[in-house]
Amino acid sequence: MNAAPARHRVKYTQAMAKDAVRVFVWRRVVVAEKGLWTVAALLLALVLFHVARGDRDWWVGALGVVVLLPPLLLIGVWRAHYRNTVGRFRAMPVPEAVFVFEQDALAIESGVGSMRIPWSSLSEVWERPDYWMLFTGTAQFFTLPIADLSEDDLAWLRDRLQAGRSVQAVPD
Incomplete structure (x- = not known):
């Protein structure tokens, strides 16, 4: 799959945030x-x-x-x-975000702000059953809920993330 998937609306839960911590x-x-x-x-x-x-x-x-x-x-x-x-x-007006998987970056928009992160800025990925933890530093991460992403989207994302960084499945 060469083309990046389009915009993806994902939903967060408090349980997900607590589990990530x-x-x-x-x-x-x-x-x-x-x-x-x-x-x-x-x-x-x-x-x-x-x-x-x-x-x-x-x-x-x-x-x-x-x-x-x-x-x-x-x-x-x-x-x-x-x-x-x-x-x-808790600061999110609606516990949702929009992720856009671009060729050179990951764009994120939510009720608390937006940012664009070049793929090269992501150093590590921990794959959890319901979400992924994407690291921009040893102690800096954000979560990507994956329940609403298709298998094709996840495969494209894995391919993009595997170049030059640690991608680990993290069991419970």
């Missing part, structure tokens, strides 16, 4: 940072060991504070993305 935080902060969580677990074990022995030195308290940093990071990332993603959904 959950998936992002799980994959980027938990799964991708296994080393951080391993070190935090080991430090927690060390702190608990010393507290059980009755050690109350300043460094035990300092390690206890360090152990809290990864969970605080998780909460901070989740909160920022939740407020951004779900907040943007």
Whole structure:
């Protein structure tokens, strides 16, 4: 298929927005940072060991504070993305957008604004069952609901997106 599909009206749901945040935080902060969580677990074990022995030195308290940093990071990332993603959904007068798949860019129009993103600006795609997460940076993404797109449209879009970027099916 050479010609880009025409305009596509898609519908968003709050559940979709919340799920995108959950998936992002799980994959980027938990799964991708296994080393951080391993070190935090080991430090927690060390702190608990010393507290059980009755050690109350300043460094035990300092390690206890360090152990809290990864969970605080998780909460901070989740909160920022939740407020951004779900907040943007709630700000939409009508939870719909129009996507136009052009040859050189993806154009998006909704009740909260419009933008045109060159295909080359998309770095990564996570395919979910009801929507795709399209990344413009490591921590910047937007969702594309796919329920109203035909198989031909999805095939054209996959072909366009696979050139030079990571496209991954992301299971539940």
